[in-house]
Amino acid sequence: MGRMISYMEKDTVVHRLSGFTKLLFFIIWCIAGALTYDTRVLVVMLFMGAVIYLVSKTEWKQVSAVFKAIIVFMILNLVFIFFFSPYEGCRIYGSTTPTGLNIGSIVVTREQLFYELNVMMKYFTVIPAVFIFLTTTDPSEFAASLNMVGVPYTFAYSVAIALRYIPDVQDDFTRIKNAQEARGIEMSGKAGITDRIKRIASIIFPLLFSTMDRIDVVSDAMELRGFGKKKKRTWYSYRALSLSDKCVITFIVLFFAAAMVFTFYDGNRFWYPWV
Amino acid sequence: MYDMEPIIEFKDYSFQYRSQKEPTIHGIDLSIFPGEKILIAGPSGSGKSTLAHTINALIPCSYPGKSQGSLTVAGLNPEKEGVFGMSKHVGTVLQDTNGQFIGLTVAEDLAFALENENIPQDKIFEKVDEVAEIVDMKDFLKHSPSALSGGQKQRVSMGGVLVDDVEILLFDEPLANLDPATGKRTIALIDEIMQRRDLTVIIIEHRLEDVLYRNVDRIVVVNDGTIIADEKPDELLSGDVLIEQGIREPLYISAIRHAGMRVKPEDGPKNIGDMNIEPYRQAVRNWFQSVKKREPAEKKDPVLTVKDLSFAYDPKEPVLNDINLEITRGEMVSIVGRNGAGKSTFASLICGFYKPVSGEILLNGKDISPLSTKERGEKIGFVMQSPGQMISKPMIREEVGLGLTVRGVPKEEVDRRVDETLRICGLYPYRNWPVSALSFGQKKRVTIASILIMEPEIMILDEPTAGQDYRRYTDIMEFLKKLNEELGLTIIMITHDMHLMLEYTDRAIVLTDHRILKDDTPANILTNEEIADKAYLKKTSLYDLAVKCGIEDPSEFAERFIEFERDEKGSDSWAG
Numbered sequence: 001m002g003r004m005i006s007y008m009e010k011d012t013v014v015h016r017l018s019g020f021t022k023l024l025f026f027i028i029w030c031i032a033g034a035l036t037y038d039t040r041v042l043v044v045m046l047f048m049g050a051v052i053y054l055v056s057k058t059e060w061k062q063v064s065a066v067f068k069a070i071i072v073f074m075i076l077n078l079v080f081i082f083f084f085s086p087y088e089g090c091r092i093y094g095s096t097t098p099t100g101l102n103i104g105s106i107v108v109t110r111e112q113l114f115y116e117l118n119v120m121m122k123y124f125t126v127i128p129a130v131f132i133f134l135t136t137t138d139p140s141e142f143a144a145s146l147n148m149v150g151v152p153y154t155f156a157y158s159v160a161i162a163l164r165y166i167p168d169v170q171d172d173f174t175r176i177k178n179a180q181e182a183r184g185i186e187m188s189g190k191a192g193i194t195d196r197i198k199r200i201a202s203i204i205f206p207l208l209f210s211t212m213d214r215i216d217v218v219s220d221a222m223e224l225r226g227f228g229k230k231k232k233r234t235w236y237s238y239r240a241l242s243l244s245d246k247c248v249i250t251f252i253v254l255f256f257a258a259a260m261v262f263t264f265y266d267g268n269r270f271w272y273p274w275v
Numbered sequence: 276m277y278d279m280e281p282i283i284e285f286k287d288y289s290f291q292y293r294s295q296k297e298p299t300i301h302g303i304d305l306s307i308f309p310g311e312k313i314l315i316a317g318p319s320g321s322g323k324s325t326l327a328h329t330i331n332a333l334i335p336c337s338y339p340g341k342s343q344g345s346l347t348v349a350g351l352n353p354e355k356e357g358v359f360g361m362s363k364h365v366g367t368v369l370q371d372t373n374g375q376f377i378g379l380t381v382a383e384d385l386a387f388a389l390e391n392e393n394i395p396q397d398k399i400f401e402k403v404d405e406v407a408e409i410v411d412m413k414d415f416l417k418h419s420p421s422a423l424s425g426g427q428k429q430r431v432s433m434g435g436v437l438v439d440d441v442e443i444l445l446f447d448e449p450l451a452n453l454d455p456a457t458g459k460r461t462i463a464l465i466d467e468i469m470q471r472r473d474l475t476v477i478i479i480e481h482r483l484e485d486v487l488y489r490n491v492d493r494i495v496v497v498n499d500g501t502i503i504a505d506e507k508p509d510e511l512l513s514g515d516v517l518i519e520q521g522i523r524e525p526l527y528i529s530a531i532r533h534a535g536m537r538v539k540p541e542d543g544p545k546n547i548g549d550m551n552i553e554p555y556r557q558a559v560r561n562w563f564q565s566v567k568k569r570e571p572a573e574k575k576d577p578v579l580t581v582k583d584l585s586f587a588y589d590p591k592e593p594v595l596n597d598i599n600l601e602i603t604r605g606e607m608v609s610i611v612g613r614n615g616a617g618k619s620t621f622a623s624l625i626c627g628f629y630k631p632v633s634g635e636i637l638l639n640g641k642d643i644s645p646l647s648t649k650e651r652g653e654k655i656g657f658v659m660q661s662p663g664q665m666i667s668k669p670m671i672r673e674e675v676g677l678g679l680t681v682r683g684v685p686k687e688e689v690d691r692r693v694d695e696t697l698r699i700c701g702l703y704p705y706r707n708w709p710v711s712a713l714s715f716g717q718k719k720r721v722t723i724a725s726i727l728i729m730e731p732e733i734m735i736l737d738e739p740t741a742g743q744d745y746r747r748y749t750d751i752m753e754f755l756k757k758l759n760e761e762l763g764l765t766i767i768m769i770t771h772d773m774h775l776m777l778e779y780t781d782r783a784i785v786l787t788d789h790r791i792l793k794d795d796t797p798a799n800i801l802t803n804e805e806i807a808d809k810a811y812l813k814k815t816s817l818y819d820l821a822v823k824c825g826i827e828d829p830s831e832f833a834e835r836f837i838e839f840e841r842d843e844k845g846s847d848s849w850a851g
Contacts, residue, residue, distance in 0.1 A: 009417075140379045164379050167421055172664070178628040179659050180667070182652035183678045183725065199681075202667035209663050217374035220333060224367050225377075225435060226391040229359040233393050236378075236386035236403070 006062075006163070007138055013244070014056035014136045020145035021245040025252045026133045032256050033125040036263040037092075038271040039114075042121040045259075049128040056132045063131045074123045078116050082106075089115035093272040114272065139163040144235035153233050161218070169211055176206045281306035281347075282442065282475050283330060288344035290329060295340070299325045300500040303344070309442070312469065312476045314486050314508075317497035318521045318744045319715075326497060327445055327479050329353060332361040349442055362388070366436025370448040370742070372428040373420065375435075381407070381423070382416040385434045392439075402438050409468060410434040425614050426457035430464065437468070444468075446478045450485055451742040454613050454771040455813035462488050481744045483517070484525035484816060487545050496520055508545035513538050523745040523774070527820040530836055531555050534562035547816045552823040559824045566835040577640075578604040578732055578765050579625070579655075584634035586617075586624055594620050596789045598634070602733075607759050607766045609776040609797065612786035613811035618769045621786065622735050625767075627651040638732070652678075656726035660738040662718035665725070669709050671702065675724045692728055699762075700724040700754070716747050720754065727758070733765045734758075740772055748772075752779050753844065773812055777801060778837055785810045798833035 009015070014022075033045060081088060089111030090096045097110040139160045146156040185199045222228075241249075263269050289301035300322040307313055317323040328334040329346060332353035346353060349364040369375045378384030382403055389399045407413045410430040420428060429449065436444065446465070450458040466489045469476055480486050483494075487508060494511045496504040504516045511517065517524040527547045531538055536558045538544040542551040552559075584598040595617045602608055610618050623629045625636060627648045635642050638654055646654075659665050668674040676693045684692075697703040700720045705713065710721060719739070726734060739755065740748045756779060758764045770776060776783045776797040783800050785793040793806050800806050802818040817836055821829035 138379075140383055160379060161377065164377065164420070168373070175659065176664050178623070178626070178648070179657055179665055181648040182626050182628075182655075182657050183665075184649045184652055184681045184729075185677070186649055186681075202677075205667045206664050210661070213663070214374055217369060217371045218377065220337060221369055221375035222377060222387075223337065223358045224331060224333070224362055224369075225388040225439075226359050226362050227387070229391055230393050233390050234396055234399065235390055236383050236396065236399055238396060 006134070008059075008062065008135055009138070010057055010136075012055060012057050012136070014052065014132060016242075016244070017136075017248060018145060018239045018241055018245050019137050019142035020148060021241065021248050022133055022137050023142065023145060023149075024249060026129055028252050028256050029129050030126055032259050033122050033129075035269060036259060037115075037118050037122075037269050038259075038263040039118055039121070039273075040271065041259045041262055042118065042125060045125040046121060049125055052132055053128045056136050058131055058135050062135055067127065067131075070123070070127055074120065078120060081116060081119065082112070086112060088112065092270050093275075095272075095275075097274070110274070111272070138237060140235070141237040141239060144238035147233075147235065148238065154228065157227075165214065165218070168214065169207070172210050173203065173207055176203050176210075180206075279308055282309045282349055283307040283477075284345075284347045286345045288329070288342065288346050290325060290334060290340055290342045292338060292340040298343075298500060299340075300329075300497075302501050305495065305502060305505065307475060307477065309475055310469075310473060311492045312465075312490065313478070314483070314491045314494045315477060315479045315497060316481055316483055316494060316517075316522050317503075318481065318746055321498045321520075322500040323479050323497045324447065325500075327447060327477065330361075330443070330477070331365045331367045331445060332356060332358045333367075362441075363439055364441055365443045365445055366433075366439060366441035367445045368429070368432045368436060368447065368449060370451050372425055372432055372452060375432055376420040376428050379419060380416065381412055381418050381431050384420075384431050385412075385438060387435060388438050406434040406437050409437060409471065410464070424457070425452050425454075426460060429453065429461060433464070433468070437472075442473070443475045443477065446476070446480070448480055448742065449478065450480055450482050454811045455485070455773050456613070456808070456811040458482070458485050459488055459813055462486060465489070481522055483522060487525065491545070496522065507540070509540040509543055512544045513540045521744070521746040525816055526774075526836070527816040529840070530562075530817060530820055531559060533836070533839055534558040547819045547823070550823075552820070556824050559820065560826060563821075563824075563826055563832055563835060566839050568831075568835065568838075575604045577601045578638065580637040580640070581625075582635050582637070584621075584624060584636065585632045586620055586629060587632055590632075593789050595624070595786075598791060600784060600791065600794060602765060602767065604732075604765055605759065605763045606782060607756070607768075607780045609768045609770050609780040609783045610786060611770060611776055611783050611800075611810060611812065612792075613771070616786040616810075617789050618786055619737065622657065622737065622767075622769055625733075625735065626655055626657045652731075653682075653729050654732050656729060656731035656734045658722055658726055658734065658736045658739070660741055662715070662722045665722045666710050666718065669711070671697070671708055671710055671713075671721055672706055674710055674721055675702075675728055678725060678729045696724045696728045699727065699758070715743075716750050719751055723754075723758075727764075731764075733767060735767045735769070737769045738772075739768055739770070740775055741770075748775075749844070755779070771811075773797075773801060773815065777815065777833065778840065785812075796830075796834070798830045798837065802830040802833055 036042065086106040090109055092115060093111045095111060099108050099110055101108040143156040143160040147153045180202050185202050285303040285305040288303040289298045291298040303326065315323050315327065325334060330348055330353065334340065335342060335354060336358045342354065348361065353361050376384055377387055385403045385406055386399050389402055407416060410433050412427065412430050412434060415423065415427065449461055453461060462485065465476060468474065478486055491508050493505060494508050495502060496516055498520045503520055504511060512524065512528055528538060528544060534555065536555045542554060544550050579602040581598055581600050584595060585593060586595045587593045598621065610621060612618055620629065624631050627646065635644060637643065643651060666674055668677060672693055675696060676689045679689045679692060697706050700723065702717065702720055702724060710718065713721065740751055743751065752775065755766055759766050768775065768780065780797055783795065783797045784791060785800060785806060787809050792809055793800055801812060801815040804814055807814045815833060817833045818829045821832035826832050
């Protein structure tokens, strides 16, 4: 099991941007994606997302596992919308156009299908943004950026430190799991669900204790080197905003404004071509 | 040199943890002068770590309690200054080199203390480069901790405290997690740093012989919370303090003792290379002749056969290549080699945690590849390094019986076998105790018992004695030896402890560069400079002693020395 969606050092335009810029871009992008139901805006974002994904040289194997999980979740989401709220589209767009297809007592309408298409597109605009952000942002530089925008450094640093020790805890987990399996405590599908839950406890406790030991060492080590001594701290990995950062920030702010104007100018965030 | 003011001064100092009834250290009078290098030695639980952590103020600031008497460090009172205040004067390198690596890269970790001081970034860059140069990590600035070896991580830890212009460097068991060759380099590096900067160095360590590889000004022996001896190394090695306090003395000193001689301080015994051996030469030679030769063990059936075994995560980077070996029933074997040589991977393949890329593993002549991890676990038991990584039940009986319980063995049968196993392991008196009430060594026995109860044919132990002092080491190893002799259990140990391989195993398999470099007796391996170098081991000092005494076969000398000590231990170990 590799380390999924973690930062990987590469030399691309996206990697060179400051963590702050990427965070800002990511947040604004997600807000835009969440607010708009304008298919035209979503198409533009989808296209932009794809381009940035390619430019950032994010590799499929870095993200594939998580991507699949999200897709499963998305399909569930779409199915639930369909069965629990089958006429949501009609309510939103104010019309009902049956497609002639019925599933049980539910009449499948063009409005509902179009609505769900939009929901799906929203997923696809946000997903690459998450991936690109996580795989191109150096965590410590990101922590520095957070601190620069006013987040207390103790909190910002906890992000970086978590990322530092997650692989160690993963290794501990694998080692403990192997040794317990050798003792006959089966974790695989062969055991029943209640047994499995009980047996997971035989990994969790040793893991918990070894993690607590780790925390003791880390907190001693941090204190011995003066962490938390002063109100402010500097960052080795902080990068000042460059010209391209400023361009990107300006662009995303303008894009957001434009997308919102485009979405809302008729007083409604939904767009329906067949009116 | 003692006309200056001491940089550290304890006066009738004592400290009692809040949770303890008795002071952990008491009546401490100790002066350490600027520029000195002091070794603090003592068995586990002697109070040596408590003593050290009063200097950097972790005690009492992080571990509260009550102190009496006075302590001055660099003219300050650590209790008043706190951990932050003292961190400007005392740099502490902890034992766990991985745990104290805080940054995501080498450069960030080196910069950590400076960042916390709110020093401007350009100054940090300068200082990090300077320190990286000192600890020789300049080419690794962008590496993450997972890409570094234990020794490299330790260099980073040293660099991380050197960025502050500290006056005192404090090392808490710096050798505990390192292979012998890396440990040797660490000791040399400490010396180099002392020459470049005016530093006072305090090393807490029980691996005396390894620290004495370079000069040490004084050795302070601590036990039962108080200072037992504070002497120059030459004097200390000439006395009986080390043996009385359960600290291992250098092997060449033991050999001279066995030859019926006492070393004298004026012969410079602290370093075998410089020691004047003339007065002892004849006695050692006579003793060598008198000790009986070791009987070669009779050859039994192979229990484990490994044929052309290879493993890789990525086909381009093999982890193990073409491993061929045969282990005989009832053997005690050590697998040695530097960190990352593939020792753990080898054990994981045997236990079935990983699947080999090619080759086969036979148990009693039968291919075990169709067996699941669980099924293999019944024949080949695996004991992890730290008991905390294995123990999952609160009570001893439950923990030991777990392997049988989950296999659906009836309760009466489980109870019977638990009792039997606890008796073998000397844990029967504690059978109804909670695990948490046991000492480290007893917990280790519980983990061994929990494997033993399944009656495996082979037991693999990962670093069974890492970080243990001489007494615990002897305790654990004598116990394993007993299991080996009385139950005929085949024992395979992954280790980088040279004493362990020399004293307790008849055969050592050296892994280097993903293959078997040598499969021979430990005495032969540890007296062969070329092999020892390649495997990141260190030639044993018995070799140097033999050569200096003009003994032609140093390997035979080492062999007989071990045989002699085994006989001695066999006669008295189970009493203590």
